[in-house]
Each structure stands twice: as C-alpha cells, then as structure tokens.
Amino acid sequence: MLKRSRTGSWMPAWVPESTTIVAVLLLLCSMSQTTTNGCDGTMLNGFNILPSYNNYFKLTNATKGLNTASIFIGGFFGLFWSGMIADRLGRRLAIFWGSLVTIVGIILQTAAQHIAMFVIARVVLGWGFAISGVASAVYLSETFPTRWRAWGVGLLNNTYYIGAFFAALVTLGSSHLESTWAWRTPSLFQASFSVFSIMLLPFLPESPRWLIAQGLYEEARIAVAQTNSNGNITDPVSTAVYKQIVDTIEWEKKQGRTMSIKEIFKTPTSRKRALIGGSVGPFSCIAGNIIASYYLGAELETAGITDSNSQLKAVSISPLANVVLNVWCFFCSLIGTQLSASWGRKPTALLSQGLLIICLFIIGGLAKLNADNPSGASQSLIYGNVAVMFLFQGFYSIAWTPLLYLYPPEVMNYAIRANGLALSTLGLNGLAVFLVFLMPIGIGNIGWKMYMINGGWDIITFIIIAVFWVETKGKSLEEIDALFGEKHSTINNVEEVRKGIEKVDVGQVDQQLQEEIETKNV
Template identity: 30%
Template sequence: MAPIGAAAAARQADPVLTRIVEQDTVPWYRKRNLRRLYALLLPTCIGIEMTSGFDSQMINTVQITPTWQAYFNHPKGALLGIISAAYNLGAICALPIVPYVNDKYGRRWSIFIGSWIMVVGSLIQALSVNAGMYIFARWLLGFGIPFCIIAGSSLMGELAYPKERPIMTSLFNALWFVGSLVAAGISFGTQGIKDDWAWRIPSLLQAGPSLMQIFFIFMIPESPRFLISKDRREEAYHTLITYHAEGDTSSHFAVAEMAQIEHTIRIELENSKRSWREMIVVPGLRKRVIIGSFLGVFTQWSGNTLLSYYLNDLLGLIGYSDPQFKGKLNVGLNSWNLVNAVCISLLVRRFPRRKMYLICATSLLCCYIAWTIALQQYGMEKRVQPARLTIAVIFIYQACYNIGYNALTYTYLVELFPFAQRAKGITIFQFFGRSAGFFTTFVNPIGLNNIQWKWLITYCCWLAFEIVFIYFNFPETYGRTLEELAFLFEDRSLAEEATMNVEKQMNWADRRYSRIEERMSWEMDVVIPNQNGERKHGGRGEVRDMRRGDWWED
C-alpha cells in the first residue's frame, strides 16, 4: 500500500494564489491593518487554548495542594478519574450542537457563547461545596470550550493572510502552555495559603481568558468565507481589501483571493448538503473523517495525558514526594513547553506536514521506551540515576510532542477540511480527541495504581501504530491556500474549475485596470482653462467604485 500523500498531491490544481503570495516580500509587521488584525486575534482566538491549558495544569497542581486533598477527602482511583475527566465529558456533550451554531450564527457568536458558559463554570468551580458540585463545574467548563476552539481555529485560519496562516494556527495550540504556565505559577503561589482559598483562587482565575474573549471578540471581523456563504459578499470583500490588501482596491491579490474563495465555496455548496450523513457517504469526506478522527485520538493517546493530569503520581513512582519540589518542577516544565512550542510554531512554514508528524510520533515512541525502562530500573533498584533519567525524558518528550501534535494539529485540520464541512470536521476531531482524553484520564490512575510502570508499555504499542497510520494515510497539505486544498480527495476537474475562474477574474481585472490607467492618463493631458483663467481637467473621468459587490461577476 502506497502512502496517500503523492496521490492526493496529484489531484491538486495549479496553485495560482500561492504564487502571488510568494511574490509578496513585505513582512506582516510593516502592514498596519494586518498588525491590528493579528493583535486582536491574540486574545480572541489564539488565547482560547489558554483555558484548556489552565484547566489541565490546575487539576494537576491542586492534587499537590494539601487543603484540596483534605476538602475532597483525598480522592483516588475512580473518583479522581471522574474529577479530572469531567472536563472532557462536558466537551463531548456539547459537540453535536457546536457546528450548527458555527454555521448559522458565525464564528464570533460561537466564541462569545462558549466564553460565557466557561465564565459561569469557573464561578461554580471556585464556590464548590462538595465533590459533586466540583465535578459539575468542570463538566460545564468542558461544555463551553468546544464552541470556542472549533470557531476560533476556523476563524483564525480563515482571517489570517495565507503567508502567516500556518504560524497563526500553530500558535493557537502553543498558547495552551501560557495557560498551563500561569496556572502552575498561581497554584504554586497559593500553596502557602492555609485555607480552602489555596485551590479556590486558581479555580476563580480560570475565567480570565474567557473574559478577554468576551471583551474583544466583536472587535475583529467575521470570517470572509462565512460571509460569502451567507451572500454577504460586500462585507467579505471589504474585509479582504482591508486586512489582506491594506485598503488597496486595485490589489491583484484581493481580486484573486475573492474569486478563489467565492467560486470554491460555490462549488462546495453545489456538491454538498452540509449534513452529517455525507461526512460518511462521500468518499473524499470519509477519508478526511478517518484522518481527523485518528488525529484526535493520537493527540490524547500518545501519553501526554499522564503528564498533564497525573504528574504528581508519576513523580511519586520515582520517589519524589516534596510538594515544593513538584511545584517548582511543574513551573519549569511548563516554561520549557512554552518556549519550544512557540519556537516550533514560528518555524512550521518551512517543513512539510507529513514529515513533522512522522518525526513527532517516532521520537515519542523512543521517549516512551526510555521512560519505561527507567521506571522499571528504579522499581528494581531504587537508585537515583533512573529517577533523574525519568525527569530528563519527560522534558525531551514534551518537545517531541510539540513538533506535531501541538504545533500542527489545527493547522492541519483547517487545511484538511473544506469550508462547507470545516466546522463539522473539527467537531469530529474534537469528539474523538475528547473521548480519548476522557478514557485515558479516567483509566490512567487505575493503571498506575495497579501495574505501575508496566502501564507505560500500552503507550509504547500505541505509538508504534501511530507511525504506521501516519505514513500510509496522512496527505501532504504544505504550501497551498485553503481553497487550493478544498478538493484534495475529489475529482481534479473541480479544482481546475476553481483555478480557471481565478485566472479569468485576474485577466479581467488586468484589462479593466489598464483601461482605467489609460483613461486617467488621457485626462491628465486634456487641460481646459475656464472663464476665470483657471485650468482644470477635461473629460468625464468616471472611475467606478471597485468596492461594489457586483464587480467580480462574470
């Protein structure tokens, strides 16, 4: 069986828009409107994953807090599992309705709704009086996060300039570690508090990222692709002109991008019922669903949930029980994660997606093999060397995980699914990811309690499967715009039809701009004195407003 990347690449049409983008040598920070857009995307979209990072780290660090342990009567096994897993369970329950909110009301309203749900969940969590209330609060937090993640990742990919899109969507996941680091620092700082506020304060502050999103979300434009799908073409074109062409209505790039988006979405909608059923029935979409589903599982079953939720137990297996040491290690680990995740995100434009995923999965397998051996050696001899090796492997593992499953996840998903099915596609990814996360978060403490280091062998076997699956099934999406990837698994003629429309509109625009320039040049040469002796231009010189919504029609 041959890898799927070459076959999918053969069906892609000529990358007209990509070539235009490559000719643009002006960096984003020299474009005023684009700078403003990216500055607003930081708190509204990129910052969404800070909530997930905060939650994962907070539930990890409160287990080190003596007052939390005492308040909830030292939860272990199944109770500890459901406390940690309730967040993912809430997310699973929300997923059936998230795509409809996205497709009907737009990306911004979905983020707004989800953020308010998480604010309420944070308040309930901070004021919990028993384990049941605490579990419900975590369920509610999880219920709100998919609205924001699915809309935010889509909106960022659809608003960003094509040259920076891979970096922006990669930073989306990298900011997970900002939330994680902040939670680790806050929890470490509140450990000295002798009452219940040692864990209630971090719970309350979890609402911080959501409040930022509520405040800033309507300061950014709606997705041009969503606007076009709702026949609001003038607004869509105005957004593209403002942020991708810096207000230049004669921009060839804006002409090509508008034509490509409009014609691609038209073809998509003509060939799509936008139903859940067609995600399985249509061969091209079915391939995408399989890849997205397994990618969701891979992001949770690669051993990362052990570190995100049960670092306390893992350190206990190698003899580290001091809460101060655990807190410092936790802050150091999250600082390391943030630095390497951001660095990898900034370099993601330079490397093909398949290669990065294969490097990621292979290196994770090597880390887990070394980790398993180190834990086994410590269990037999109780020597300090295997314990130190375990800590070193944990740091190396995190960098390896960030190469693929952190940096590329939403970049790849936005590229993999076309606009008409993007919200549903990311929802499917979220369903399998959250389900896998719920399962592993629930069973990890049980496995660690019963078979200790042997539990890591299951992850070694699974990681070997990941390598094989990625090699044979992941297509390459590197170096193309979203519309150039829209027909990745479909008939090549559909991709060529969209490309022909782009070229047609560009040729039409070239002829029109030439006529306008010729007319304006002629006007400059015809100067007529008026009765007062003043000189003014003759000729009519009417130049049509290029912002009108009907100019790009055939």
C-alpha cells in the same frame, strides 16, 4: 483608525485598517480559548497534589479521576453542538456564547461545595470550551492572512503553555493559603482569558467564507481586504483570495453541499478528508501526554519519587521545574510551528511521534528497573527518568501542539470544516474521558507497563500518519481541495500572485464575479 463593518449578526465590528493589527487581534482573541485549557491542565495537576484540595473533597483515585475528567465529559457532549453553532450563528458569535458558558462553568467550579457541584461545574466549563474552541480554530483558519496561516494557526494551540505558565504562578502563590482559597483562587483566575476574548470580538471582522455562504458578498470582500491588504479591496492578492473563496463555495452549493453533519459521510472524498483531519485529535490524545499533564505525581512515583512533599516541592509546584517545563514546551512548540511552515505538517508529525516512542520505552524501562529494586535504585536512575519525562513533554509539543488546530481545518473543505474539527476534538475528548479516568488506576496497578503499552499504540499511529496523511504546506484552504481532486477556481496559487509570478487582472476578475453573482440571483 477603525472602520465599521457589517458582520451578518447582531454584533457589529469596528475593524482596524492595518492587516497586521487585525492579525494580532485575531490571534489574541482565538488563543484565549487554548490558554484557558492550558491553565486548566496545570491547575488540576497542582490540585491533584495540593493537600487542601484533596482533603476538602476527601478524594480517592476514582473521584480524583472523575474531578479531572469531567471537563472532557462536557467537552464531549458540547462538540455535538459546536460545529452547528459555528455554522449557523457565525464564527464570532460562537466564540462569544462559548466563552460566556465557559465563564459560568468557572464561577460554579470556584464556588463548589462538594464533588457533585465541582463535577457539574467542570462539565459546563467543558461544554463552553468545546463551542468556543472549535469556533476559534475554524475562525482563525478562515480569517488569518493567507501568507501567515501556518504560524498564526500553529501558534493558536501553542499558547496552551502561556495559560499553563500563568496558572503555575497563581497556583504557586495560592498554595500557601490555609483555606479553600488555595485552590479556588487559581480556579477563578481561569475566567480572565474568556473575558479578554469577549472584549476583543467587537474589533474583528467575521469569517469571509461564512459571509459568502450567507450570500453577503460585499461584506466578505471587505473582510478579505481587511485581513490581507490593509482594507484595499482592489489589491491583487485580496482579489485572488476572494475569487478562490467565491468559486469554491459556489461550486459546493451547486453540488448540493450543505452544512449538515451528514455531509461528512456523504461522498468518498468527504469521508477521506474527515478521517485524515479528524485523526489529529485522537492521535494527540493517545500519544502519552495525559499522564504528565494530569498525573505527574503518579508518574514520579514510578520513577522512584514517592514522597508527596518531595513531589510538590521538587517538581510539581516549584517555580523552577513547573515554570521551566512550560517554557521548554512552549519553545519546542515554536520549533514545531516553524518546521510545519518550512518543512511540512506530515514530516513534523513523524519526527515528533518517533521521538515520543523512543521516550516512552526509555521511561518504561527505567521505571521497571526502579520497580525491580526500589530500595537500591540510584539517584542517577531516578533523575534520569525524570529528565526523559521532561524531554517527552517537549517532543510532544513539537507536532501535536501546533498541529491540533492547524491541520484539521486545512484538510477539510468549508462544508465540513466546523463539524469535521468538532469530530476531531470529539475523538480527543472521548478518549481523554477514558484515559484520564484510567491512567491513575493503570499506573497504580501495572506501573511501568503502561508506558510500554502507550509506546506500542504510538507505533501504530506513526505508520498511519506515514501512509495516509497528505501535505498541505504553502497552500490556501481552497487550493488544498486540489489535493483531493476538487479544483474549483481559475486562480491557481495566491502566493504566486503575491510574488508576481501569477498575474491577476483585478478589473476582469471583478467583472467575472459580478456576472456570477447576477446569474445566481436571476
């Protein structure tokens, strides 16, 4: 049964009455952005080894890096607008326009006739993905049922591997074509996820936090009920959630908080929250995953597998290795999501980062042994190195895959949430532009030493996480404010309301809310 809901924009919504169905649709719509990204990573990894792609564009190491990194250039500049668009137009419309721009970029990429057109297309693609990616993460964080947020938002970036899985299959199937459609087919396939996302938007409510910020209280109350209590606006849990949101956003308005990007730097608390939440993107980028995500061929060369046909057949394009790798990473990301929900965000990040440091030094050490005696290196040494590379990808997925979109929106309050997440992703894309372009050159020039350097800065990251990150497990977005000394609501804990530990008088709360709204309108 669908119920028409006002959304504060030209795009209406017909929302299912079941909270479970709404939650599934929210996740499917939002994850379309990350599956597109996962598709791109695996696709370009295959392209960089595919002869038809390299020969068509006559690529060198520099132009190969430019082709690959150009999506991050678009993402870098798109992020200057993404937070503003999500705040002004609403989360749903930001996803819509971002997905539309992404589709345009994919069409141009598929039709590329030369390097310049390919690069421009990927810049456009990155621009659209930046807008829809930020909006999706903020939207899901603000709208997903409170009790399932850790799993729901954690799964958002986990679905990167679903996109990667399908891209591996499509790239495998088209790689045998003797025309440029060997790489154009997987490129066109990317658009399917954005099309799917646009198709789901009419069946989803707008973020209740955005609606309240626009003064649309009745619409927000309905949206909270739709996402927490099967549309029942008198349910104690949805009433508690709604009261927390109203209290917090009204407090921010009284404090003169705006949606400007300047708000991030306005107060010591805002700066602290932005720095902690914004660190996730850069930390995930410098962890070492860039090499395996885009330059697996170069990584295999340091391990002793130098023949391109062997790379293509044995590892990169083979269904056994590439598909198993994505399944392995997806499995590890699910473990990480469970750990984040039950153990906490900070301990999960420290576990993952510690394992990555160990793997990087082992890979570097084994690569050095191979470099010192390439002709005498044993097969066990080579395959041992490949095995650690395989483990590295999974260990990376334990924390950085689920936390990339889960942790920043939790740490940042409503006034800075969209722009703060954009800042985090901006740092990721800025570093990615640099590292994606640098890595093939660095690996080619200094080989195994790149892993040692990467391991060194990962140790610094580990220390920063241990000292400065805060734990957000088990709290609503508004309850996290109390960790930074900003408690605004008389409702203390939504989960305790759900369990019956904390009682909520729905009639009394409704009266309080009505009085607050009437006072505000006087």
